[in-house]
Structures are given as structure tokens and as C-alpha cells.
Amino acid sequence: MRFAPPVTLLLFLVPILCGLCAVLLPAFGYFPALGLHAFSLVPMRELFETPFLVSSVVFTIRCGFLATVISCVIVFSVFCSFAHGKVIGFLRLLLAPLLSVPHAAVALGIGFLFAPSGWLLRLISPQITGFTEPPFWLTNPDPYGLLYVLALVIKEVPFLFLIALASQNADNSQKALLTAQGLGYPRREAFYHVILPELYRRMRLPIYTVLAFSLSNLEVALTLAPSRPPLFSRLLLDIYNDPDLLKQTVAASAAFVQVLIVLLAIAIWRVGELLVFNIRRQRLERGRYKGCNFFSRIPSKILCSHEVRKHRLLLGRAKIRQSKYTHQHKLAQYNFGDVLAGASSVGLCILGILAIVLLPIWSFAKVWRFPASLPQEWSAELWLESLMRIIEPWNTSLVIALSASTCALLLCVFCLEQETRSKNRLARTYSNKALLAIYLPLVIPQISFLLGIQILLFSFSVPVTMLVVIWSHMLFVLPYIFLSLGDNWRGLDQRYQLTAQTLGSNRNRTMLFVTLPMLLKPLLTAFALGIAVSIALYAPTVLIGAGRFPTITSEAVALASGGDRRLLGAFAFLQATTPCLFFALALLIPRIVWRKYAFMAGG
């Protein structure tokens, strides 16, 4: 148990650092395995001669920032508008299932929705549009990367929303908000000054993760982003897939540039953060808020329900302001900003759900001509015909996901238990800080250090086995499991363990019979999250596995560039439902196991 944190760090830091080094050396021309023994700037020069490079970098940064900013604005606006209300609970119910669906599945569903022959157009054709044939529109992929941004926002909003929900201390924040409002600050201003700084501090790492992912992911880029100019990750993959082996050095240069892009983006984001909080401080120092909220200037008349308008007509504007305790007034309290925040989050949920629902429909469609809203003929033919083609990658996905998640969960449990056992608070703090390094794979672009690891494996002639692929998945699964389990583990009242020990139970027995059963639900949820992350991974499967272990994700992404739509629907459907199955089990098992114990079943 004592060696769990150093072993975990060793398993994580060493490969990541080695991977980055292994990218850095070929990036500057040193690649002994290819007979290149001297450093040079040739690979860099070749990279900068690649067509569309500059436009690709600009396009990547634009899309990455746009997706992250929109996701953050929606999440914080929702919290500002509806914090502590029933709306948050409702949104949680809507958004939580989307979190378990892989990015690629959402991207494929969005592609199906927004294609010129997609479902959205079918739903309104020909009655509204008059189209009897699909129009020649460039919607999938669109030249501006808007669908790419939309797919990312649909996936990142649930992630940030649930992180914000977990980070927010509901009781304290409500009291703080009420206190600030009592001092005369309007709700938005109070949220901005009192809640946001602390909430943002806790969410900083997940936001950087979203930014890094938006700038460097492959699966959504390959599915929805345009090819001219391509996103940088796609450009990198194209260079990497070049049959000329010497192009590997150029690919390494591109991977190095991608790290720089992400670091630069994080630095820009950080500057933005400081700027915003500096403005906030200055506003606070100026004294009591005297300005007017932009959104509150928009007449709420156009937003209120019919009853409110009627009420207003009857009583007059002044009177309705005084009737604080009526239901109508509660509705009138919501301004345009609130409605916009609520509508955008619900809209995203609906789009996400529609995208997922569309996947099985496509897989069971036999004849589905435009502009029919639903298939004219249904059939399970595809599933029966392609059963073996589907089952094999599904089986591989499950084996990899189960193995990687189990190993990662065990490592997390051992690390957290060791942290609990440590009696020295200072050592515990250092251990916690060191363990932050396991979040590195979330912030560093996947493709960059994976390419380095792949170069290392190639240089040392390490055979590509399933074990190596499982290990590469574990690099990404463990941080998420740690993120999910850590707070619950640390939040467990340690006096339970202490009581068990004073009753004569040793530490291992205490862990086995007290800690683990009490944390059954968070453990299973973390495990399900691990499965979801592993199922969704594309880059490690393709780069480390070198295509030898096809998973449902890698197959789905491969089919996205022009394969059979029905087969694509089947793969994407499996990809979306498999993690949901594990999340359902994670909810169900504790309810069955602890059905006799109210506290455990509820908690």
C-alpha cells in the first residue's frame, strides 16, 4: 500500500515524459532507428512548408477557444440563473446521461442530424422547406467548423456542469449569495463577486482539460471538421500516416508544435482569467454596485407568460413589483439572460438526445428516402449480417475497458488509502501535490506524447500487444477515476475507520469491511466512468495499437469518412449504449445491495 503513490506516478510520469522526449528528439531530426543521428531543423522546415499549416493552426485555436468559452458561459450562466433551484436538478437529470456517451458517438449523431439529408431537415421537409431532395449544402462538414464546435459543446457542457455541481458547496453558496443580495447587489452581480471566484478556482483544471481536448482531439475532428483547412490534430495524423517513414520526423515536429499550441492556449486563457478577475476586483473596490444589468434592461414583458402580462395590465407595473410573493412575480424575476441560459442548456440536451436516438434508427433502417422523417422499411438485417464484424471490436473494447478500469481503480484505491493512512499532514500534502501529475494526460495533447511513446516502442522493438494498448488506455482512464473517486474518498468521515480500528480491526480489514462497502456507489460510478473513457478513446487505440486492435470507436471513426451509414449507426449506437449500461449498473447495484439500509441506498 505504501508504494502505491510512487508506483502510480512511475507508471504515469515516466511514459509521459519519455513520450514527450521521444517526440522532441525526432522533431529536431534525431531518429537513430531511421538512421538519423544528427540534430537538424529539416523536419521543422518541412512542417512549415506543409500546405494550410498557418490556417490550420488559426482554425484550431479559434474552434478550441470557441467551444471552451461557449461551454463555460453556458454552465456559469445556468448556475448564476438557477443556482439552488429545481431547474438545476432537472438539468442534472437531462445532462448526466450525455456525459457517459463518447465524443465520437455524439459527433456521428450530430453529423446525421445536420447533414443535408439529415434528420433536422427531414423533420421540416417538404412542408416548411419545400425540399423533396436533399439540398447541396455544405453542412457536414461545414467550412467554419461550427458542427465541430457544437458537438464539443454538447459533450463539454455536461462535464463542466457536473463538475461545477460537485465543486459547489450548495448551502454555503446560497447563504453567501443571499448575504450579497442583502447588501444590495443584484443576483448576477452577487454571483460574479461571491460565488464565481471560488467555483472557478475549483474548476480550473477541468476547464484546462476541456480547452486542451478541444484543441487536440482526433475523433470529433475526423468526424465533423472540414479537411480544408484541417484541424491541426487531423493534419498531424495525415503526416503520421504518410507511407514515407522519414515523414515520422515531420509528424514528431507537428506533435511538438501541438504541445506548444495547447500550452500557448492555456497561457492565453490564464491571462484572460487574470484580466476578468482584475476587473472584478476593481469593480468591487469602487464600492457598491450602482450600474444596471444589461439583460435586465430588456423588457421582461416580452419574456413573461400570458398570465403575467394580464396581471400587469390589471395591476399596473408598480403594483406587480410590490407583489413579491406571487407565482407570477417569480416568473417575472427571470430576465432575458436567465431564459437564454436555460434555453441553451435544454436545447443542447435535446440536440444531444436526438443525436443519440438517431443512431439506432439508422442501424435498423432498410429504406429511408429523403424527405421521410422515419424509415419506410425497418430491418434487423444489418445487425444479423454484420454481427461478427460488430461483435469482435465490441469484445475488444470491453476487454480493454474492463482491464484498464480495473487496474486504474485499484491504483486509485491504494493511493487514496495510503493518503488516509499517512499520519503526517505535511507528507500527505506533498503526496497530494505529487499525485496532481496524474492529471497530465488530460492537459497535454494525447496525440503528442502517444506519438512519442509509439516512437519509443518502435525504437526498442517492443511488440504491440493488447497489454500495451490496455496500459495506454489506463493513462487516460486513471485521471478521470481519480477525479471522480478522490473527493468521495476524502469526504468519508475518517472517524468511521478510526472507530473500526479502536474496535480491534486492523487497517486492511477496516478498508475491506468499512471503507470499501461504504464507498460502493462512488467506486462503481468511478469504474463506470473509467469504462466510458476507455470506450471513447480513439488516439491510443490507433497510435499505440497501430490498428491491430480495432475497437468500436476506431471502427466508427473509420466508417465516418464515407462508410455504410447503417453500419456506422450500429457502431455508434453500441458506443453510446455500452457506457450507459455500466452507469446503470453503478446506480442499480448499490440500491440492490443496500436495499435494507436507507442511508446507504440514498447516499
Next chain:
Amino acid sequence: MHLWLVARVNKSSSSESGKGLSLQGISLELGENYLVRNLNLQVARGEIVVFMGASGSGKSSLLAYLCGALAQPPQASGRVLLNGEDITQLPIHMRRIGLLFQEDLLFPHMSVGENLAFALRTVECSRARIKEEVMQALQQAGLPDFAERDPHSLSGGQKARVSVMRCLLAQPRALLLDEPFSRLDLPLRRDFRRFVFRKILEKRMPTILVTHDPADARASGGKTLYMDQLAL
């Protein structure tokens, strides 16, 4: 009843001097300040010593040190002897010191009976013996038919009694009480206090009670030490 109990406690403490819990040169140091400085104390079997003091004065840290659970800082030094045996370096589960907190801390994933049995499984009992002991303990707690009950469904007073019985079933050689009465309302507190003190007397355990409430200190009949004086 209460005076009789106090008399019995005092009598037992005088007759059992030399045995029990012995604290030798205990110091708790937080930065440059001492929470406890060179504390020497002998708690005889059946005796209750009360520690009183403000929040943050180090009462709970002292208890944590005695049962082996103190996370540093504060830096602690000194020896803890139980019936003449030095237990300072022993891990928590081998010290056999019972600990009761303000909250009952019944394991929420076990029934009342399983909670009690948890304490017995470490004492090497047969299954039949465990069942018998659990039934006896429940009988003594006045909860004879509660073995299968969910702890969450018990009232505050019932939970507190089960918690004490669980602690006693592990056969501790000493008892540390960290404000165990403070969450109960007044009538319940009086009954529960009587219940606990009677058990201490029956089992003849040296006991340290940490409390804010002078009524608890008075009811214990033992000597009272004030934390601010221990820091000097």
C-alpha cells in the same frame, strides 16, 4: 443513585491505584505553542478524568494521541502506559482503547446486530458465541429485538446505546469519550450518561472524558483538568 455511583467510582479509583491508564510527560506542540505541556496523569481502573477547555485547545488531539490516531502536526511526545504496558508505539487496533464520539458512528451498511458483531469478530469468538453476545448486549441496551434493524431507523438515544455496547464488546482496557453526550437533549443526556457511567463502573475501565459541559464533569465525579492550565 447518582451519588452512589460517584462514591463507587471514587472508591474504586483509590483502591486500584497503580493500574489503569498512565500518561507520562505528554506534550502536544503546535508551532511554538504548547497545547499540552509535560502532562503526567494516572487514571485508575474505574476512574473518570474529565478534560475541559475551549474549542481548539487540544482536547481531541490529546485523545487522538492516546488512541494512536494523531496526525501531525501537532508534534506529540511522551509515553502512554496501559496496565503497566507501554502502548505508545502500538498501532490503533492493538491498543484496545475504546473511543466514543459525539456522533454514534454506527456503520450505515450493517444492521444493528452486525455492528455489534463487528466488534466481536476481532476477539476470536465462534459464530454461536457472537450471536449470544450480541443478543446479551442488545438486552442490556434495552433493545432486545433490534438485531436486524437498520441503524438509520433508530432514535438518537437508541443509536447512542448501541454505539456504547459495540465499543464495550471489543473488550477495551480503557475508554476515551469525546463529548459523547453533547448531541442528545437534556433528559436523554441524563439517562445516557448514567448508562455509560454504570458500564464504566461495571467494566472497571480507566476513562478520559472530554466535554464542554460542566454538568457532565460533575456527574462523572472524577477530577477535572482544564486544558488552558495544561498548556502552561
